[in-house]
Amino acid sequence: MTIIRKYKYFLLAVTLSLAIALGSANTANASILFQDDSFYDVDSSGLLLDFLDQASGDIVIQFGQTLAETLKWSSANSRFELSDDLDLTNNQLTTARMENVSAMPGGGGGLGAAGTGRLVQLTTTDSIAPGCTGPSCTPGTYSWNGAIWVGLTGNTTVSNSTKIVTVGPIGRDYTNIAAAAAYLNTLSGGEMWIDPGTYPVTTIVDLANARIVGTGTGQTIAAISGGGKFLVKDTHFEDITISINAAITAAMGLDVKYVAASASIVDFDHVDAIINGSKVFMDSTAGTAPTAIMIFKNSTESSGTGNLLKSVATANLNPASNITVIDLLSSNPLKIVDWPVKIIGGSNVVTSGTITTVPDRTILVSPAMNIQAAVNSLGANGGVIKLLVGTHDITNEIIVGQNNIEILGEGPGTILRAQTGTWTGGTTSDNCAIQVGAANGSSPRTNDIIRNFNLQVGPNIHGICVNGGADNKITDMIVQSIGAKSNTRTGIVITDGAAQQAQRITVSRNIINNDTSANRWVDGVHFDGDAYLAGQLFGYGNGIRDSIISENMVSEARETCYAFSKVTASAIFSNRARNIGFISTALGMFVNNAQDIMVINNTMEGANAAATGIILYNDVDNTSVIGNAVRGGPANYSSGINNSSANNDNNIITGNQFQGVTTRIIDNGTNTKMEVLHHRSASNPAVNDDITKGYEIGTIWVNTTTDKSFILVDHTAGAAIWQALGGSGNLASSNPPAACTASLAGTTFMDTDSGIIYVCDTSNGRNKWLSSQDNSIWGDETNSCSPGQDPNSQDGCNVDWGDGIGPDGNSSLGFYLPYPITITGYGFSEDNDACSSGSFDLEVWSTGSASNDNDFSFESNIAAGLTGEVHNSNALNVNVNGGQYILWGVDNNCSSAMDDWNLVIYYRYRHP
Numbered sequence: 001m002t003i004i005r006k007y008k009y010f011l012l013a014v015t016l017s018l019a020i021a022l023g024s025a026n027t028a029n030a031s032i033l034f035q036d037d038s039f040y041d042v043d044s045s046g047l048l049l050d051f052l053d054q055a056s057g058d059i060v061i062q063f064g065q066t067l068a069e070t071l072k073w074s075s076a077n078s079r080f081e082l083s084d085d086l087d088l089t090n091n092q093l094t095t096a097r098m099e100n101v102s103a104m105p106g107g108g109g110g111l112g113a114a115g116t117g118r119l120v121q122l123t124t125t126d127s128i129a130p131g132c133t134g135p136s137c138t139p140g141t142y143s144w145n146g147a148i149w150v151g152l153t154g155n156t157t158v159s160n161s162t163k164i165v166t167v168g169p170i171g172r173d174y175t176n177i178a179a180a181a182a183y184l185n186t187l188s189g190g191e192m193w194i195d196p197g198t199y200p201v202t203t204i205v206d207l208a209n210a211r212i213v214g215t216g217t218g219q220t221i222a223a224i225s226g227g228g229k230f231l232v233k234d235t236h237f238e239d240i241t242i243s244i245n246a247a248i249t250a251a252m253g254l255d256v257k258y259v260a261a262s263a264s265i266v267d268f269d270h271v272d273a274i275i276n277g278s279k280v281f282m283d284s285t286a287g288t289a290p291t292a293i294m295i296f297k298n299s300t301e302s303s304g305t306g307n308l309l310k311s312v313a314t315a316n317l318n319p320a321s322n323i324t325v326i327d328l329l330s331s332n333p334l335k336i337v338d339w340p341v342k343i344i345g346g347s348n349v350v351t352s353g354t355i356t357t358v359p360d361r362t363i364l365v366s367p368a369m370n371i372q373a374a375v376n377s378l379g380a381n382g383g384v385i386k387l388l389v390g391t392h393d394i395t396n397e398i399i400v401g402q403n404n405i406e407i408l409g410e411g412p413g414t415i416l417r418a419q420t421g422t423w424t425g426g427t428t429s430d431n432c433a434i435q436v437g438a439a440n441g442s443s444p445r446t447n448d449i450i451r452n453f454n455l456q457v458g459p460n461i462h463g464i465c466v467n468g469g470a471d472n473k474i475t476d477m478i479v480q481s482i483g484a485k486s487n488t489r490t491g492i493v494i495t496d497g498a499a500q501q502a503q504r505i506t507v508s509r510n511i512i513n514n515d516t517s518a519n520r521w522v523d524g525v526h527f528d529g530d531a532y533l534a535g536q537l538f539g540y541g542n543g544i545r546d547s548i549i550s551e552n553m554v555s556e557a558r559e560t561c562y563a564f565s566k567v568t569a570s571a572i573f574s575n576r577a578r579n580i581g582f583i584s585t586a587l588g589m590f591v592n593n594a595q596d597i598m599v600i601n602n603t604m605e606g607a608n609a610a611a612t613g614i615i616l617y618n619d620v621d622n623t624s625v626i627g628n629a630v631r632g633g634p635a636n637y638s639s640g641i642n643n644s645s646a647n648n649d650n651n652i653i654t655g656n657q658f659q660g661v662t663t664r665i666i667d668n669g670t671n672t673k674m675e676v677l678h679h680r681s682a683s684n685p686a687v688n689d690d691i692t693k694g695y696e697i698g699t700i701w702v703n704t705t706t707d708k709s710f711i712l713v714d715h716t717a718g719a720a721i722w723q724a725l726g727g728s729g730n731l732a733s734s735n736p737p738a739a740c741t742a743s744l745a746g747t748t749f750m751d752t753d754s755g756i757i758y759v760c761d762t763s764n765g766r767n768k769w770l771s772s773q774d775n776s777i778w779g780d781e782t783n784s785c786s787p788g789q790d791p792n793s794q795d796g797c798n799v800d801w802g803d804g805i806g807p808d809g810n811s812s813l814g815f816y817l818p819y820p821i822t823i824t825g826y827g828f829s830e831d832n833d834a835c836s837s838g839s840f841d842l843e844v845w846s847t848g849s850a851s852n853d854n855d856f857s858f859e860s861n862i863a864a865g866l867t868g869e870v871h872n873s874n875a876l877n878v879n880v881n882g883g884q885y886i887l888w889g890v891d892n893n894c895s896s897a898m899d900d901w902n903l904v905i906y907y908r909y910r911h912p
Contacts, residue, residue, distance in 0.1 A: 049061075055075075056075070057075050058072050058073055058074055058075050058076075059072070059073040059075075060072040060073075068083075069082075069083045069084050070082075070083045071083075097121075098119055098120065098121040098141060099119065099120045099121060100120075100121045100123050101120045101121070101122055101123065102122075102123050102124045103124070103126050103128070103129070104120065104122065104126045104128070104129030104132060104137065104142070104149055105118065105120065105144075106129065106144075107128055107129060108128045108129060108130070110129060110130040110144070110147070110148070110149075111144045112146070113146050115144045115146075116144060116145060116146040117143065117144065118143065118144045119141065119142070119143050119152075120141070120142055120144075121140070121141050121142075122137055122138075122139050122140055122141075122142055123139055124139060125137065125138055125139065126149075129148075129149055130147060130148040130149060131147075131148030131149040131150060131179065132148075132149055133175055133176075133179075137149060137151065140152070147182070148179065148182070150183070163184070163187050163189070163190030163191065164190060164191045164192075164193065165180045165183055165184060165190065165191070165192055165193070166180075166192075166193050166194075166195070167180045167192060167193070167194045167195065167199065168194065168195030168197070169195065169197060172195060176199060176200070177192070177194070177199050177201055177205055177212075177222060178201065178203055178205045180192050181205045181206060181207055181210065184210055185206055185208075188209060189208060189209025189210050189234075190209075190210060190211075191210070191211045191212075191213065192207075192210060192211070192212050192213070193213050194212065194213065194214045194215070194220050194222075194240070195215065195220070196214075196215050196216075196219040196220055197220065197221070198221040198223050199220075199221065199222055199223065200223050200225060200228070201222055201223065201224045201225070201228035201229070201230070202225055202226040202227060202228045203227060203228055204227065204228070204229055204231060204255075205228070205229070205230050205231065206231040207230050207231060207232055207235045208231060208232065208233040208234065208235065208257060209233070209234050209235070210235055210236075211235075211236040211238070212235070212236065212237050212238065212240060213238045213239060213240070214238065214239040214240030214241075215239060216239050216240075216270070217239065217240065217241045217270060217271065217272035217300075217302075218241055218272065219239075219241075220239065220240045220241065221240070221241045221242075221243055222240060222241070222242050222243070223243045223245070224242065224243065224244050224245060224248055224253045225245035225247070225248055226245075226247075226248065226249065227248070227249045227250075228248060228250075229248065229250045229252065229253055229254065229255050230242075230253065230254045230255065231255050231257050232254050232255065232256055232257065232264065232266050232282075233256065233257040233259060233264040233266075233290075234264060234265050234266075235264075235265075235266050235267070236266075236267040236268075236269070237266075237267070237268050237269070237271045238268075238269040238270060238271070239269070239270045239271075240270075240271055240272075241271070241272040241273075241274060242254075242271065242272070242273055242274070242281070243274040243276075244273075244274065244275050244276060244279050244281065244304070244306065245276055245277075245279075246276035246277025246278070246279060246306075247277070248279060250279075250285075251279060251280065251283060252279060252280045252281065252282055252283040252284075253275070253279065253280075253281055253282070254266070254281060254282040254283075255282075255283065255284055255285050255286075256282060256283070256284040256286070256290045256292050256317065257284075257286060257290065258284065258286030258287070258288045258289070258290040259290070260288075263290070263291040263292070263293050264290050264291070264292050264293065265292075265293045265295070266282065266292055266293070266294050266295075267294075267295045267297075268294075268295065268296045268297065268299045269297045269298060269299070270297070270298045270299065271296070271299040271300075272299065272300050272301070272302050273299070273300070273301045273302075273304075273308065273334075274301075274302060274303050274304045275301065275304040275305070275306030275307065275308070276304045276305065276306060277304075277305065277306060278305070278306060279306045280306055280307050280308065280309055280310050281301075281306065281307070281308045281309065282294070282308065282309060282317075283309065283310055283315055283316055283317060284315075284316045284317055285316065286316070289315075289316045289317055289318045290317065290318060291317075291318040291320055291321050291322075292317050292318070292321040292322075293321070293322045294321065294322065294323045294324070295324045295326070296323075296324070296325045296326065296334060297325075297326040297327065298326070298327050299325075299334070300332045300333075300334070301332055301333065301334050301335060302332050303332075306335075307335040307336070307337050308334050308335050308336050308337075309336055309337055309339055310337065311337045311338050312337075312338055312339055312353075321339075322342075323336060323339055323340070323341045323342070324341070324342045324343075324344065325341055325342070325343050325344070325349055326343075326344040327344070332348070332366070333348040333349055333350045333364070333365075333366035333369065333388075334348070334349045334350070335349075335350045335351075335368075336349050336350065336351040336353070337350075337351060337352070337353075338351060338352045338353045339351055339353050340353040340354040340355070340356070341353060341354075341355055341356070342355075342356045342357075343355055343356065343357045343362075343363060344357075348363075348364030348365065348366050348369075348386075348388060349363075349364075349369070350366060350368050350369040351369070351370070351373075352370045352373055353373075354373075354377060355373065355374055355377035356377065357377065357378065357383055361378060361381065361382065361383030361384065362383060362384040362386060363377070363378070363383065363384070363385050363386065364386045364388055365385055365386060365387050365388060365392070366388045366390060366392075367388075367390040367391055367392050367393070368392075369392075371385065371387070371392060371394065371398055371416075372396070372398055372399065375398065375399075375400060375401075375402075375405060375407070376401075378402065378405060379402065380402060380403075381404065382402055382403055382404025382405050382406075382447075383404070383405065383406075384405075384406045384408055385405070385406065385407045385408065386408050386409075386410075387407065387408065387409045387410070387414045387416060387453055388410060388414065389410050389411075389413040389414050390413075390414070390415070391415040391417055392414070392415065392416045392417065393417050393418075393419065393422065394416060394417070394418050394433070395418070395422050395423055395424045395425070396423075396424055396425040397425050397426075397431060397432060397433065397434070397435050398416075398433065398434045398435070399435050400434070400435065400436045400437070400445060400448050401437070401438075401443070401445070402445070402448075403445050403446045403447055403448065404446070404447045404448070405445075405448045405449070406448070406449040406450075406451070407434070407449070407450050407451075407453075408449070408451055408452055408453075409451070409452045409453020409454070410452070410453070411452060411453070412453075412454050412478060413454075414452070414453035414454065415453070415454045415456060416433070416434075416453055416454070416455050416456070417456040417458075417482075418433045418456065418457050418458055418459055418461075419458045419459075419482075419483075420458035420459050420483045421458075423458065423459040423461075425459070425461070426461075427459055427460045427461055429462075429487065429488070429489075429535070429538060431459075431461040431462065432461055432462040432463060432464060432465035432493065433455055433457045433459075433461060433462070433463055433464065434450060434455065434463070434464045434465070435464075435465045435467065436448045436450070436464075436465065436466040436467060436469070436472060437466065437467035437468055437469055437497075438467060439465070439467060440467075440498060441467045441468050441495060441496065441497045441498035441499075441540050442497075442498050442499070443467075444467060444468030444469035444470070444497040444500065444502065445466075445467075445468075445469045445472065446469050446470050446471055446472070447470075447471045447472065448466070448469070448472045448473075449472070449473045449474075449475070450464055450473070450474045450475075450477060451473065451474070451475045451476050451477060452475070452476040452477070453477065453478075454477075454478040454480065455477060455478065455479045455480065456480045456482045456515075457479070457480065457481055457482065457483065458481075458482045458483035459483060460483065460484065460485055460486060460487070460489055461489060462489055462490050462491070462492075462493050463479040463481075463490070463491040463492055463493075463512070463521075464477070464479060464491070464492050464493070465493045465494075465495070466493070466494045466495070466502075466505065467495050467497070468495060468496050468497025468498070468500065468502045468540075469497065469502055469505075470502065470503045470504050470505075471503075471504045471505075472504075472505055472506075473505075473506040473507075473508075474492055474506070474507045474508075474510060475506065475507075475508045475509050475510065476508075476509050476510065477492075477510045477511070478510070478511045478513070479491040479492060479510060479511070479512045479513075480512075480513050480514060480515060481513075481514040481515070481519045481520065481521045482514070482515045482519055483519055484518060484519055485519065485520065485521055485522050485558075486522065487522070487535070488522050488523055488535065488536045488559070489521060489522050489523075490521060490522065490523040490524065490525070490526050491510075491512035491521045491523070491524050491525060491554070491557075492507060492510065492512065492524070492525045492526070493526045493528065493538060494507065494525075494526060494527045494528065494544065494547075495526075495528045495529070495538050495539045495540065495544075496528070496529045496530075496539050496540050496541070496542040496543055496544050496566070497540065497542060498540045498542075499540075499542070500542055501529075501542045501543045501544065501545060502529070502542075502543075502544045502545075502547075503544065503545050503546045503547070504546050504547060505527070505544060505547040505548075506547065506548045507525060507527075507547075507548070507549050507550075507552060508548065508549070508550045508551050508552065509550075509551045509552065510525075510552045510553075511552070511553050511555070512524045512525065512552070512553070512554045512555065512557070513553075513554075513555040513556065514555070514556055517556070520556050520557060520558045520582070521554075521556075521557050521558070522557065522558050522559050522560075523557055523558075523559055523560045523561070523563060524552075524554030524557040524560070524561040524562060524577070525549065525552060525554060525561070525562050525563070525575075526538065526563045526564075527544050527547065527549065527563070527564045527565070527567050527570075528544075528563070528565050528566075529541070529542065529543035529544040529565055529566030529567055529593075530543070530565050530566040530593060532565050532566070532592055532593055532618075533565075536563075537563065537565050539565065539566060541566070542566075543566040543567070543568060544566065544567045544568075544570070545567070545568045545569045545570060546569050546570060547567065547570040547571075548570065548571050549562070549564075549570070549571070549572045549573075549575060550571070550572075550573050550574050550575065551574045551575065552575045552576070553575070553576045553577075553578060554575075554576070554577045554578070554580075555577075555578045555579055556578070556579050556580065556582075557577070557580055557586075558582045558583065558586070559582075559583060559585070559586055559587070560586065560587045560588075560589075560590050561577035561580055561587070561588050561589065561604070562575060562577065562588070562589040562590065562602075563587075563589075563590040563592075564589075564590065564591050564592070564594055564597070565590075565591075565592040565593050565594070566592075566593045566594065567591075567594045567597060568594065568595045568596055568597070569595070569596045569597075570596075570597055570598075571597075571598045571600070572589075572597060572598065572599050572600070572602065573598065573599075573600040573601050573602065574600075574601045574602065575589075575602045575603075576602070576603045576604075576605070577589070577602075577603070577604045577605065578605055578606055579605075579606040579608070580604065580605075580606060580607060580608070580611065581606070581607035581608045581609045581610070581611035581635065581637070582608050582609060583609055583611075584609050584610045584611065584638075585611075586607075586609065586611040586612075587611065587612050587615055588604030588611065588612065588613045588614060588630065589602065589604065589613070589614045589615070590615055590617060591614070591615065591616050591617065591620050591623065592616075592617040592618055592619065592620065593617075593618065593619045593620070594619075594620050594621075594623060595620075595621045595622055595623070596621075596622050596623065597620075597623040597624070598623075598624050598626075599614065599623065599624065599625045599626070599628065600624070600626050600627055600628070601626075601627045601628065602614075602628045602629075603628065603629045603630075603631070604628070604629070604630045604631070604637075605629070605630075605631040605632075605633070606631070606632075606633055607632045607633065607634075607635045607636065607637045607660070608634065608635055609635055610635065610636070610637070610638040610662075611635075611637050611638060612637065612638060612639050612640075612642050613628075613630030613637050613639070613640045613641060613661070614628060614630065614640070614641045614642070615639075615641075615642045615644055616641075616642070616643045616644060616645070616648050616651060616669065617644055617645065618644070618645045618647050618648070619645070619647050619648065620643075620645075620647075620648040620651060620669075621648065621649045621650055621651065622649075622650050622651065623651045623652075624651070624652040624654075625641060625651065625652065625653045625654075625656065626652065626653075626654055626655050626656070627655045627656065628641070628656045628657070629656070629657040629658075629659075630656070630657070630658050630659075630661055631657075631658075631659040631660055631661075632659065632660025632661055633659075633660045635660075636660045636661060636662050637660065637661045637662065638662050638663065639661065639662065639663045639664070639665075639666050640656065640658045640661040640663070640664045640665060641653055641656060641664070641665045641666070642665075642666040643665070643666060643667045643668060643669040643672055644666065644668055645668060645669065646668055646669065646670055647670075648668075648669035648670065648672070649669065649670045649671055650670070650671045650672075650673075651669055651672050651673070652672075652673045653665060653667070653672060653673070653674055654673070654674070663691060664695075664696055665696050671742060671743070672743070673743075674696070674698055674743075678699070678700050678702065679695070679699060679700070679701045679702070680701075680702050680704055681701065681702075681703060681704065682703065682704055682705045683703060683705070684701075684703050684706075684708070684710065684722075685701045685710050685712070685720070685722040686720075687718060687719055687720050687721075688718055688720065689701070689712075689720055689722070690715050690716060690717045690718060690719070690720040691715040691716070691717055691720075695712055695715050695720065696712070696715060697712055697713060697714065697715050698711065698712065699711070699712040699715075700712075700725075701722060708724060708725075709724070709725040710722040710723060710724050710725065711723055711725060711737065713737040713738060723737060723749075733749055733750075733751070733752060734751060734752050734753045735911075736749055736758060736760075736769045736911055737749060739767075740760040740761065740762065740766075740767045740768055740769050741760075741762070741767060742762055744760040745760055745761075745762045746759065746760060747759070747760045748760075748772065749769075751911060754819060754909075756771050756819070756909055756911075757771065757772045758770060758771055758772070758909075758911050759771075759772045761908075764824075764875045764876075764877055765877060766822065766824075766877045768822060768877075768910055768911075769910065769911040770822055770824075770908040770909065770910055770911075771908045771909035771910075772908075773908070774824065774906055774907075774908055775821075775906070775907050775908065775909075776904055776905065776906045776907070777801075777815060777888075777904070777905050777907070778799075778801065778902070778903075778904040778905075779798075779799025779800055779801040779888070779889075779902065779903060779904075780799060780800060780900075780901065780902035780903075781795075781796055781797075781798070781799055781800055781889070781899070781900075781901055781902070782800075782899065782900055783795065783796035783899060784796045784897045784898065784899040785797035785889070785890050785892045785897060785898045785899065785901075786892065786897050787838075787892055787893070787894055787895055787896060787897060788892065788893070789891075789892055790843065790845075790889070790890070790891040790892070791843060791845050791856070791887055791888065791889030791890065791891070792845050792856045792857070792858075792887075796899070797889045797890050797891070797892060798845075798887045798888065798889035798890075799887070799888060799889055799902070799903055801815070813853055813854070813887075814846075814847055814853045814854070814856065814885025814886055814887050815885060815886050815887060816850070816853075816884075816885050816886075817880065817881075817882045817883070817884060817885075817886055818882055818883065819882040819883075819909045819910070820879065820880065820881050820882040820909065820910045820911075820912050821879075821880050821882065821907040821908065821909055821910055822876075822877060822878065822879050822880075822907060822908055822910040823844075823860075823862060823876050823877075823878035823879075823880060823905055823906065823907045824874065824875075824876050824877070824906050824907060824908055825872070825873055825874040825875070825876055825905075825906035826842065826862050826863065826871075826872060826873060826876065826903065826904065826905050826906065827871075827872040827903070827904045828842060828863075828866075828870070828871040828872065828901070828902070828903050828904075829869060829870050829901065829902055830869050830898055830899075830900060830901035831869070831899065831900035831901065832869070832900075833869070833896065833897065833898045833899060833900070833901075835866075835867045835868070835894035835895075835896065835898075836894070836895060836896060837894065837895040838893045838894040838895050839864075839865045839866055839867050839893055839894065840866050840867075840890050840891060840892050840893055840894055840898065841861055841862075841863065841864040841865070841866065841890070841891040841893070842861070842862040842863045842864075842866065842871075842888070842889075842890060842891075842903060843858060843859075843860070843861055843862060843888065843889065843890075843891050844859040844860050844861075844862060844878075844880055844886055844887075844888045844905075845857060845858055845859055845886065845887050845888070845889075846859040846880070846881070846884050846885065846886045846887075847884050847885040847886075848881075848884050849884055849885070850883045850884055850885075852885065853885045856885075856886075856887060859880055859881075859886065860878050860879070860880060861878070862876070862878060862888065862903075862905065867894075874906070879910065880907070882909075882912075888903060888905060889903065890903075
């Protein structure tokens with residue numbers, strides 16, 4: 001050290017003093033002490049410490065013994081260091097550089113609170129220091145905030161204008177949600193964009209005023225565990241899965257913050273909640289329960305046993321909180337316990353609270369949801385209840401009390417189950433698992449639909465009941481009994497209303513079955529428009545019309561598979577009853593008090609005891625039973641089709657198939673049009689081809705060897721009568737097949753004795769077998785028929801036929817009839833001899849003998865009480881015996897004579 005003074009002795013003294021001081025210090029540090037010295041007379045241009053470069057360590061200038069503040073040259077750090085703050089008093093620090101570091105000071109431990117505010121210029125990448133672990137800190141200017149390094153310039157952490165941070169394992173602002181949230185908190189919120197991956201949340205993370213965006217559910221996962229949870233207020237989550245561990249410290253994964261007089265909006269868009277254990281997704285620990293406005297759009301609760309919320313009574317959310325669900329992401333429901341909810345679009349929630357739906361009015365229902373509450377919530381405008389795949393247990397009837405309701409499943413995988421042990425509803429004949437309209441028929445419904453799921457019924461009740469109404473449908477259902485049934489408990493019951501007719505009901509493509517033999521339905525399907533059989537039919541007497549029952553299958557019903565009573569103008573087609581007849585009185589199909597019904601292409605098969613395939617019971621009119629099949633086995637049906645009552649009128653039974661049936665058709669009806677059966681064989685029929693083999697009267701047997709045909713006219717067991725048909729196709733016999741009645745009208749047969757072809761003529765009340773050809777006999781008379789004379793007393797009163805040939809005055813010549821005839825018409829004309837008083841008759845006289853052509857006696861009147869000149873008719877039914885001679889003419893009871901008259905008679909041969 002050198003001090004320049006004027007006096008060399010003074011310089012020497014100072015030099016010696018410094019030498020002594022340095023020598024006595026015996027350290028690496030050089031010190032100098034100026035105490036009570038005055039340098040006013042020292043001529044100096046500067047002060048140079050350690051001029052001789054003898055200091056091997058720090059060089060310190062200390063200010064004050066007690067103050068002890070220093071300015072030190074740090075030999076270790078190669079820099080000047082101040083022991084206290086530096087105040088430039090508004091002067092500039094010019095030509096200065098920030099501390100350049102290749103690694104953040106403090107390393108992974110940071111600087112703690114004491115280092116808050118330190119600034120550095122990072123020249124390389126640091127991935128160790130707090131704030132630099134996800135992502136790494138890239139070269140730039142950073143400040144230590146007491147917890148982490150926060151970038152100021154030159155890095156990619158944040159733009160103060162966009163307030164957006166990114167989170168990801170590589171190349172993003174942060175590697176964890178907590179760090180990113182801490183930064184956003186300094187900005188009063190912002191957006192956090194998160195890469196795919198699972199991000200543990202083990203501490204409390206404040207996401208107020210933040211928008212959290214992932215890359216999709218199942219891809220970006222926020223896994224809350226340990227002491228972790230999200231504080232939320234006005235927070236939006238999008239495209240992310242939030243998983244809540246069952247062992248978290250908090251009771252909820254999302255804790256809603258309370259801000260005075262302010263509701264908190266928590267919005268979820270394409271968010272999947274996984275709630276494990278007994279935890280809930282969202283609640284609040286605030287001292288005052290906040291009002292939360294929760295919106296779930298395209299979101300779901302895919303797994304876990306927890307609920308979205310606690311119940312209204314136990315939650316620390318204001319009961320006025322609002323929940324809206326919009327178009328769920330999947331069929332998995334949101335379990336909202338008992339909170340009211342507004343549903344927009346097709347959504348699925350589990351809640352016992354009120355559900356309000358808007359525009360498309362569809363509620364997706366998952367197992368455990370209150371189905372009745374969902375139905376009721378649709379209100380007067382109706383809507384759709386969609387039962388999702390799974391088992392939906394019910395303990396009471398589902399009552400559809402509105403119009404335009406559809407309860408829809410997703411096929412057999414959707415099971416609606418009523419179990420005997422848990423059923424709390426009634427078990428009378430009025431009770432059903434699903435009931436449309438009031439049980440007493442007082443409030444019929446319109447346009448309600450039940451379709452496409454599996455209804456399992458354990459209690460002793462009906463399956464589905466539609467109590468009147470119009471345009472209701474049951475389609476594509478499985479209605480299965482899983483418990484013992486008695487007292488005519490039936491799979492599907494349709495009735496009329498208590499005060500009006502039911503109409504346009506459709507029951508199609510349903511399966512009615514049972515799980516075990518002990519649990520068979522008593523009956524399968526009922527359409528009951530009356531209660532004709534008390535306790536077995538359930539209608540009210542107003543009837544059902546214009547309905548369709550098609551393509552259903554009833555399996556193993558104990559008594560009756562299909563029952564229809566007081567049903568009109570309806571179609572029953574392509575239905576099947578399988579494996580039926582467990583009692584001798586079992587019925588495949590029962591039709592009663594019905595009109596204008598088409599029973600077409602139905603199949604009754606598999607009798608287990610004597611049973612009836614199809615019965616037209618009573619008062620069945622104008623009904624067609626066509627193309628049905630009745631197949632027995634292992635036991636025969638006792639009868640295939642039984643038209644059981646004379647009160648059944650004008651029905652058609654034709655084209656039906658029978659196998660394993662003892663009596664194919666029983667017809668006790670009136671004016672039944674029966675089917676024509678055909679049988680082919682290489683031999684002729686025999687007397688034992690009778691009713692016991694199922695042959696009905698009218699069956700035609702064709703011998704394929706001889707090409708001969710036979711018709712069955714009597715099917716008495718062991719005494720069947722088969723009559724051969726002629727080559728023309730007419731019956732060939734000496735006698736007609738039966739008395740001519742309406743059922744045989746138009747039937748023909750050839751009399752093998754006479755060769756005459758007869759036809760059954762039922763016109764004009766004839767009901768006779770008459771020849772198919774009309775004949776006529778004609779005669780006239782030019783002589784006078786005097787008053788009081790008849791054909792037997794005066795030749796002027798009977799006809800001549802051909803140039804005066806005819807009876808003489810003694811009436812001794814007649815016209816021979818070989819066979820009996822029926823006069824069917826006549827024509828009479830006279831010339832200007834009006835009967836001014838009295839009247840005249842036209843008569844036939846006969847001999848009664850084939851060997852005598854005279855001695856005539858009166859046979860029958862053709863017409864009587866006539867006056868005037870012209871008379872005729874084509875509607876006569878006058879019988880005249882054959883094998884005798886006849887003549888015909890006028891019985892004149894007029895006051896004047898008659899001359900110039902003629903009489904033609906039209907007749908047909910009559911089989912006696």
